[in-house]
Amino acid sequence: MFTLRKERPEDGPAIDALLDTSFGPGRFAKTAYRLREGVAPVEALSCVAEEDGALLGTIRYWSVRIGGAASLMLGPIAVLPEHRGRGIAVALMSRTLDEAAALGHRAVVLVGDEPYYARVGFAKIARGTMTMPGPVDYARLLGRDLAPGGLAELRGAIGKAV
Numbered sequence: 001m002f003t004l005r006k007e008r009p010e011d012g013p014a015i016d017a018l019l020d021t022s023f024g025p026g027r028f029a030k031t032a033y034r035l036r037e038g039v040a041p042v043e044a045l046s047c048v049a050e051e052d053g054a055l056l057g058t059i060r061y062w063s064v065r066i067g068g069a070a071s072l073m074l075g076p077i078a079v080l081p082e083h084r085g086r087g088i089a090v091a092l093m094s095r096t097l098d099e100a101a102a103l104g105h106r107a108v109v110l111v112g113d114e115p116y117y118a119r120v121g122f123a124k125i126a127r128g129t130m131t132m133p134g135p136v137d138y139a140r141l142l143g144r145d146l147a148p149g150g151l152a153e154l155r156g157a158i159g160k161a162v
């Protein structure tokens with residue numbers, strides 16, 4: 001059975017390889033990466049799944065600003081192709097979303113498939129509420145409260161945390 005633990009510095013190469021496998025080298029061109037350039041992931045929320053010493057999954061979050069307010073963006077999340085469908089991604093998200101709430105974060109946003117992320121409470125953000133700093137399919141801009149009313153407090157441009 002896989003276990004979850006905090007990411008460690010020595011996990012870096014295995015995580016990079018997993019992200020390359022899952023998203024391809026073109027991943028850096030995605031609009032979400034504009035929010036990540038030169039900014040470190042939120043260390044307290046970076047987690048991995050492992051089994052028998054092998055790294056099977058990764059989740060990271062980035063601090064962002066939304067209309068000037070500090071907020072949180074989930075992603076990237078990826079699981080090794082041969083280990084998908086075992087509940088690893090849902091386990092990574094459930095644990096870290098609980099931790100984010102415990103740390104006082106009030107909402108989290110992401111860009112992804114709504115039918116999948118609805119499993120862990122995400123829903124589409126109403127069009128016109130938030131903008132990304134580049135091309136994005138706004139039907140894939142999703143959000144979730146971590147505290148009651150947290151998401152409703154956020155509107156405006158999503159930008160890099162400074």
Ligand SMILES: CC(C)(COP(=O)(O)OP(=O)(O)OC[C@H]1O[C@@H](n2cnc3c(N)ncnc32)[C@H](O)[C@@H]1OP(=O)(O)O)[C@@H](O)C(=O)NCCC(=O)NCCS
Nearest residue numbers: 022077078079084085086087088089090111112113115116
């Ligand atoms: C998306 C991803 C992280 C899911 O990891 P996982 O560990 O297989 O996910 P889980 O086992 O927790 O959940 C799997 C379930 O989600 C479903 N699912 C996976 N991707 C889906 C999607 N895009 N839309 C709808 N359902 C999806 C699977 O069919 C499966 O359904 P089941 O439980 O009814 O069998 C993994 O497929 C992956 O690494 N994909 C490539 C990278 C990627 O797309 N990341 C997300 C970017 S937004």
